Amino acid sequence: MTLYSDDDPTLQEHGRERIAPPRRVVIGWVAIGVAIVLALVLALVPAPFVIEQPGPVFNTLGTDEQVGAKPSGDAKELISISGKKTYPTSGSLDLLTVSVVGNPEQRPSWLEIAGAWFQPSKAVLPLETVFPPGTTTEQSNAENAALMVDSQQDAIAAALNQLGYTFPENVAVKQLIKDTPASSVLKVGDEITTVNGETITSIDALREAVKKNGTGKPAELGIVRDGAGSTVSITPIESQGQVVLGIGAGMDYTFPFDVKIQLNNVGGPSAGQMFALGIMDKLTPDTLTGGKRIAGTGTIDNAGEIGPIGGIRQKMYAARDTGDASYFLAPASNCDEVTGHIPSGLHVFAVKTLADSLKVLKAVRNGSSTSGLPTCPAR
The missing domain is CATH 3.30.230 (Ribosomal Protein S5; domain 2)
Known part of the structure; x- marks a missing residue:
């Protein structure tokens, strides 16, 4: 019993008999080819x-x-x-x-x-x-x-x-978030001096005061605009789990x-x-x-x-x-x-x-x- 006939062109070359490569050699070359393709993918395809x-x-x-x-x-x-x-x-x-x-x-x-x-x-x-x-x-x-x-x-x-130096330090409105309670009340550049009577001297103090007020009632904010002081009412809202006014606040300093x-x-x-x-x-x-x-x-x-x-x-x-x-x-x-x-x-x-x-x-x-x-x- 034979697996290949003598006249099979794949087994003859210029009159000589060709021997088919072993199966493991074929698998090896296939593996090398896959590895090369994978390496090219890893080297060229961008990752998220x-x-x-x-x-x-x-x-x-x-x-x-x-x-x-x-x-x-x-x-x-x-x-x-x-x-x-x-x-x-x-x-x-x-x-x-x-x-x-x-x-x-x-x-x-x-x-x-x-x-x-x-x-x-x-x-x-x-x-x-x-x-x-x-x-x-x-x-x-x-x-x-x-x-x-x-x-x-x-x-x-x-x-x-x-x-131990002393100098003016003010919390100021740097940005207003559209369609929030503050957007129709405050202006960029306003200084926030108090929240419900509590003096505000830092961003953290402002955050804590607004959090303490909560979302269920208006907060009374003392502000200074163009050198004149006044009081405004803003009801904070919840955003991403935080109680906020809807502003981006920052500090203004006048250093000595x-x-x-x-x-x-x-x-x-x-x-x-x-x-x-x-x-x-x-x-x-x-x-x-x-x-x-x-x-x-x-x-x-x-x-x-x-x-x-x-x-x-x-x-x-x-x-x-x-x-x-x-x-x-x-x-x-x-x-x-x-x-x-x-x-x-x-x-x-x-x-x-x-x-x-x-x-x-x-x-x-x-x-x-x-x-x-x-x-x-x-x-």
């Missing part, structure tokens, strides 16, 4: 994700050039103060950034996503968590730039308040001297804490760092309250990889992301206020024990 990774590091006591970069020759002081005596500083107060790989117009490939999964210094996030639906890269950059400007002003206010922060191409509010510490160090005779390199992150308001930020794991790796930064100031509200993810060699302290951070810096520069200072709890 973005990658967060450690970004540049900047010393708030130094220049606007990133730490470790080759000097360009046209560097500027990151924090400059005029109209007030300043003092020499030492060491470093590093602010940390996160770089995002991918955007709505240019998403990373599946191959890049797969590689990021296995690197603890990187995080893979759904595209819509970083760029909400309908938001372009340009719009996102503009929003982050505005947040950076606001955070710089809040940081200046926090530092000067901590040092000029503080300028020079940092381009970095957005978001997360540098607030380190800006505030850098300003304080320049305005006080004694160095805050004791010559040591200290890194940190966190939003800050004019009262010195430090708030949570995104990408803290990537920022911890950025601090460690800078070289000699072994101390890290993290917002206490980020502890759930810190615990279990601290790179070796980094001492992380959990801080809630600017005063907490100053206690850490005092212990570090004096060489005192830091065992009693707050840290994120272990799991």
